[in-house]
Amino acid sequence: MLTQVVKDRLSEIVGPKNIITNQGGMAAYGYDATLMSQVPVGIVFPRSTEDVSALVIYANKIGLILVPRGAGTNLSGGSLPLEGSVIVCFSRMNRILEIDPKNFTATVETGLVNFDLQEELEKFGYYYPPDPASYKASTLGGNIAECSGGPRCFKYGVTRDYILGLEVVLPSGKVIEIGGKNFKSEFRYDLTRLFVGSEGTLGFVTRAILRILPKPPAKRTMLAIYNKVEDASRSVAEIVAAGIIPTTLEMMDNLLINTADEHVGLGLPLDAGALLIIEVDGYDVDLDNQVRLIEELCKKSDVRDFKVATSQDEADQLWLARRTVIGSVGRRSPSYSLQDVTVPRSAFPQMVEAILACSKKYDLPIGILAHAGDGNFHPLVLFDERKPDEVARVHKAEVDMVRAALDLGGTMSGEHGIGVLKKEYLGLEFSDLAIDLFRRIKRSFDPHAMLNPGKIVDIVPAELVEKRKGTVDGTSL
Amino acid sequence: MLTQVVKDRLSEIVGPKNIITNQGGMAAYGYDATLMSQVPVGIVFPRSTEDVSALVIYANKIGLILVPRGAGTNLSGGSLPLEGSVIVCFSRMNRILEIDPKNFTATVETGLVNFDLQEELEKFGYYYPPDPASYKASTLGGNIAECSGGPRCFKYGVTRDYILGLEVVLPSGKVIEIGGKNFKSEFRYDLTRLFVGSEGTLGFVTRAILRILPKPPAKRTMLAIYNKVEDASRSVAEIVAAGIIPTTLEMMDNLLINTADEHVGLGLPLDAGALLIIEVDGYDVDLDNQVRLIEELCKKSDVRDFKVATSQDEADQLWLARRTVIGSVGRRSPSYSLQDVTVPRSAFPQMVEAILACSKKYDLPIGILAHAGDGNFHPLVLFDERKPDEVARVHKAEVDMVRAALDLGGTMSGEHGIGVLKKEYLGLEFSDLAIDLFRRIKRSFDPHAMLNPGKIVDIVPAELVEKRKGTVDGTSL
Numbered sequence: 029m030l031t032q033v034v035k036d037r038l039s040e041i042v043g044p045k046n047i048i049t050n051q052g053g054m055a056a057y058g059y060d061a062t063l064m065s066q067v068p069v070g071i072v073f074p075r076s077t078e079d080v081s082a083l084v085i086y087a088n089k090i091g092l093i094l095v096p097r098g099a100g101t102n103l104s105g106g107s108l109p110l111e112g113s114v115i116v117c118f119s120r121m122n123r124i125l126e127i128d129p130k131n132f133t134a135t136v137e138t139g140l141v142n143f144d145l146q147e148e149l150e151k152f153g154y155y156y157p158p159d160p161a162s163y164k165a166s167t168l169g170g171n172i173a174e175c176s177g178g179p180r181c182f183k184y185g186v187t188r189d190y191i192l193g194l195e196v197v198l199p200s201g202k203v204i205e206i207g208g209k210n211f212k213s214e215f216r217y218d219l220t221r222l223f224v225g226s227e228g229t230l231g232f233v234t235r236a237i238l239r240i241l242p243k244p245p246a247k248r249t250m251l252a253i254y255n256k257v258e259d260a261s262r263s264v265a266e267i268v269a270a271g272i273i274p275t276t277l278e279m280m281d282n283l284l285i286n287t288a289d290e291h292v293g294l295g296l297p298l299d300a301g302a303l304l305i306i307e308v309d310g311y312d313v314d315l316d317n318q319v320r321l322i323e324e325l326c327k328k329s330d331v332r333d334f335k336v337a338t339s340q341d342e343a344d345q346l347w348l349a350r351r352t353v354i355g356s357v358g359r360r361s362p363s364y365s366l367q368d369v370t371v372p373r374s375a376f377p378q379m380v381e382a383i384l385a386c387s388k389k390y391d392l393p394i395g396i397l398a399h400a401g402d403g404n405f406h407p408l409v410l411f412d413e414r415k416p417d418e419v420a421r422v423h424k425a426e427v428d429m430v431r432a433a434l435d436l437g438g439t440m441s442g443e444h445g446i447g448v449l450k451k452e453y454l455g456l457e458f459s460d461l462a463i464d465l466f467r468r469i470k471r472s473f474d475p476h477a478m479l480n481p482g483k484i485v486d487i488v489p490a491e492l493v494e495k496r497k498g499t500v501d502g503t504s505l
Numbered sequence: 506m507l508t509q510v511v512k513d514r515l516s517e518i519v520g521p522k523n524i525i526t527n528q529g530g531m532a533a534y535g536y537d538a539t540l541m542s543q544v545p546v547g548i549v550f551p552r553s554t555e556d557v558s559a560l561v562i563y564a565n566k567i568g569l570i571l572v573p574r575g576a577g578t579n580l581s582g583g584s585l586p587l588e589g590s591v592i593v594c595f596s597r598m599n600r601i602l603e604i605d606p607k608n609f610t611a612t613v614e615t616g617l618v619n620f621d622l623q624e625e626l627e628k629f630g631y632y633y634p635p636d637p638a639s640y641k642a643s644t645l646g647g648n649i650a651e652c653s654g655g656p657r658c659f660k661y662g663v664t665r666d667y668i669l670g671l672e673v674v675l676p677s678g679k680v681i682e683i684g685g686k687n688f689k690s691e692f693r694y695d696l697t698r699l700f701v702g703s704e705g706t707l708g709f710v711t712r713a714i715l716r717i718l719p720k721p722p723a724k725r726t727m728l729a730i731y732n733k734v735e736d737a738s739r740s741v742a743e744i745v746a747a748g749i750i751p752t753t754l755e756m757m758d759n760l761l762i763n764t765a766d767e768h769v770g771l772g773l774p775l776d777a778g779a780l781l782i783i784e785v786d787g788y789d790v791d792l793d794n795q796v797r798l799i800e801e802l803c804k805k806s807d808v809r810d811f812k813v814a815t816s817q818d819e820a821d822q823l824w825l826a827r828r829t830v831i832g833s834v835g836r837r838s839p840s841y842s843l844q845d846v847t848v849p850r851s852a853f854p855q856m857v858e859a860i861l862a863c864s865k866k867y868d869l870p871i872g873i874l875a876h877a878g879d880g881n882f883h884p885l886v887l888f889d890e891r892k893p894d895e896v897a898r899v900h901k902a903e904v905d906m907v908r909a910a911l912d913l914g915g916t917m918s919g920e921h922g923i924g925v926l927k928k929e930y931l932g933l934e935f936s937d938l939a940i941d942l943f944r945r946i947k948r949s950f951d952p953h954a955m956l957n958p959g960k961i962v963d964i965v966p967a968e969l970v971e972k973r974k975g976t977v978d979g980t981s982l
Binding site: 128129130131132133153175177181182185186188189198202204205206208209210211212213214215216217218219221222224225226227230242265268269271273310311313314317318370371372373374399402403404437438439441442443444445446458459461462465466468469470471472473484 | 605606607608609610630652654658659662663665666675679681682683685686687688689690691692693694695696698699701702703704707719742745746748750787788790791794795847848849850851876879880881914915916918919920921922923935936938939942943945946947948949950961
């Protein structure tokens with residue numbers, strides 16, 4: 029608990045309306061989209077970079093741990109508070125500061141929701157390519173912290189490819205500006221990409237200059253239905269091998285087709301083994317050729333039905349099914365575990381097999397959801413967390429899937445970050461040498477581990493962690 | 506000078522045929538494409554990662570400074586030896602280890618010349634987008650060290666966007682592998698991008714996994730000729746504002762048209778104020794539309810002549826003129842200074858004006874060469890280095906151009922690195938806070954500044970620099 033002195037000072041910094049210290053309010057911020065939770069000792073909502081800087085300076089003075097939070101949609105525990113920490117929630121810092129179509133840039137405060145930016149950009153005929161499934165809720169600051177991907181990343185790349193400039197409050201409370209509107213620049217060393225994906229552990233990003241693109245003149249959305257998931261996975265391999273780069277190439281298996289359809293009511297074929305949602309964009313005149321070629325390749329791998337959406341509304345419905353599918357599994361089981369394993373594209377079919385084998389071995393339903401073009405899988409393991417036996421099997425299945433991906437030259441994490449969830453697997457993927465470098469970087473930015481400690485790597489000895497828990501009552505004042 | 510003991514040990518590591526310690530041989534490696542030079546005390550040509558590792562371990566033991574070198578085409582002194590240092594030249598490590606079209610990757614040793622990779626990829630129908638003007642000579646390791654760009658970067662991005670994995674010999678001599686063939690991955694923290702552009706100051710990159718792309722089905726190369734450079738610069742603004750992203754959009758002014766034509770003999774109009782080389786790529790069927798639209802926009806800004814290359818040969822000739830233009834100015838003056846200032850796209854015309862003003866103010870011929878779509882200028886200041894008065898004016902003109910770019914929200918360095926050439930301007934562009942972070946990063950990787958010291962930032966006190974110069978004779982053995 030925070031003492032009144034600390035509460036008063038925090039309230040002075042952010043304003044009395046922008047702090048929560050009651051138990052009920054705090055509990056609402058003690059979770060993210062993983063299964064873990066931990067109630068913080070306070071939540072503050074800074075209104076400006078100056079507020080964030082003042083918070084960090086004060087936190088340094090009294091030894092308070094700060095944990096950043098956007099919308100809490102993250103999937104690896106990156107925004108989960110540690111015991112005794114104060115959450116810095118960026119939702120009040122959500123202004124679009126400038127849209128500059130001539131330079132293909134948008135400058136935003138990082139509490140801005142991704143979708144709100146997209147809506148505004150639409151008016152100018154522009155868009156911001158990274159589109160995590162959560163984009164209707166997730167903030168750009170969260171996207172930057174996790175280096176989020178999304179369906180469109182197959183063609184357009186991930187968050188790191190769209191950040192031109194950042195304003196960051198460093199662990200000292202000082203504010204640094206990095207980069208700018210230049211398409212090419214050499215900020216040496218590359219602090220921009222060091223902060224992107226650093227999960228708020230090296231500094232809090234308060235503003236960003238994003239690269240935006242003119243909307244493609246036209247697009248086509250296709251739905252390919254298969255009897256067997258293996259057939260769909262062959263189609264993916266065929267399309268990629270043909271050198272075609274669709275905007276998106278998404279896969280859902282039978283389990284997820286069923287939960288999505290129950291949720292959205294699209295009339296999807298419930299007996300299908302899998303479906304692919306394929307989108308291409310570009311100049312109208314050549315899209316029909318691309319669609320024809322993709323259809324041919326799908327037929328080679330025994331597609332059962334191949335449709336092109338005839339209206340924007342039909343395409344939107346398909347995307348609604350895809351974007352809400354993770355939530356839809358709640359209809360089938362009280363809990364789910366979501367992985368983020370990624371393999372080189374050519375190993376896509378082998379990874380599908382590994383997931384199927386895992387499901388059988390541990391007798392657990394696993395829904396296969398994949399950004400197939402990227403080799404990025406989000407297997408959804410359904411279970412009941414009240415059954416310890418099931419939980420134990422889920423844990424084993426997770427480790428098996430991570431190992432299978434690594435054996436195929438893959439990675440445990442494509443776009444959801446490390447956070448606390450995958451910290452325990454770090455040693456499976458990264459050498460001691462790499463982990464040592466991670467620690468050195470963390471130490472050189474945040475030697476006292478004041479900002480989002482315990483995420484990605486630990487640098488503070490256990491005794492100090494214990495000791496710090498005691499300081500949050502303000503006794504060190 | 507190196508003692509015989511040191512020479513023998515170095516020769517033992519790399520093999521007796523792979524070391525140069527005679528004065529004449531060493532002098533040939535004491536320069537890069539800037540005007541500076543410094544003769545090293547030895548040159549070694551490692552054959553493998555193991556050789557590089559052994560060299561670094563030995564250098565640590567005796568306090569030897571190592572400076573990495575690819576082809577020495579770099580433009581900011583990044584590969585220039587400091588006094589008393591040994592050059593590690595990567596030219597023997599030039600193998601293509603694998604081309605994997607299914608995963609869109611090529612794995613290479615970093616001494617490989619960019620063009621040699623392009624030739625091999627051509628056989629598979631693939632290419633590697635980053636194409637610095639020097640690509641016929643420059644190595645991929647050098648491209649990675651400088652985060653090189655090139656004409657195609659307007660559409661396709663720079664080197665950092667094409668590096669999936671790296672093998673790096675750290676300053677300890679230990680070898681780390683980073684990333685892999687995954688299109689999406691979250692190597693946390695982002696060591697890949699930290700090494701890209703670090704100019705060999707954090708470690709020596711020995712291998713790289715590059716992202717390659719299928720060759721676009723078709724392209725069109727256009728030549729637009731203008732009476733005035735201001736008209737060309739208006740065309741650039743028009744094209745960018747229309748949301749068109751050509752593959753390349755290159756500008757050369759009257760001075761450079763003349764030197765290029767003398768050099769290549771293309772029959773370019775010698776009285777033209779400027780020309781643009783514009784290239785678009787994609788599906789054949791829509792390219793004619795794009796060409797038509799670009800022609801209309803050029804006409805709006807009073808283009809004098811607009812041609813589409815009718816054959817690959819004609820297009821190649823244009824590119825030859827562009828790619829050799831820097832060398833061609835040697836016909837006009839004994840020396841040149843090349844800048845790398847970059848501004849946000851919309852400020853392109855203002856930067857052109859600023860360069861013209863600079864040329865007038867200091868009475869110096871300045872050729873304007875620009876990756877116009879990126880706002881990236883390479884103004885070539887022609888002078889005679891034997892005339893101290895001219896040299897002084899050149900220096901003032903350089904500072905003026907850097908300041909003008911910064912005032913327009915630009916940067917001093919788009920793609921040529923910091924090296925030693927721009928180190929003195931660092932404070933104009935970067936805050937003390939940023940430079941302090943650069944130093945912390947360098948220190949956390951290479952605390953004794955053994956690898957390419959004195960580039961980007963200094964971390965070693967002057968006394969130690971002096972002391973180290975004494976150790977290269979092996980006295981500390």
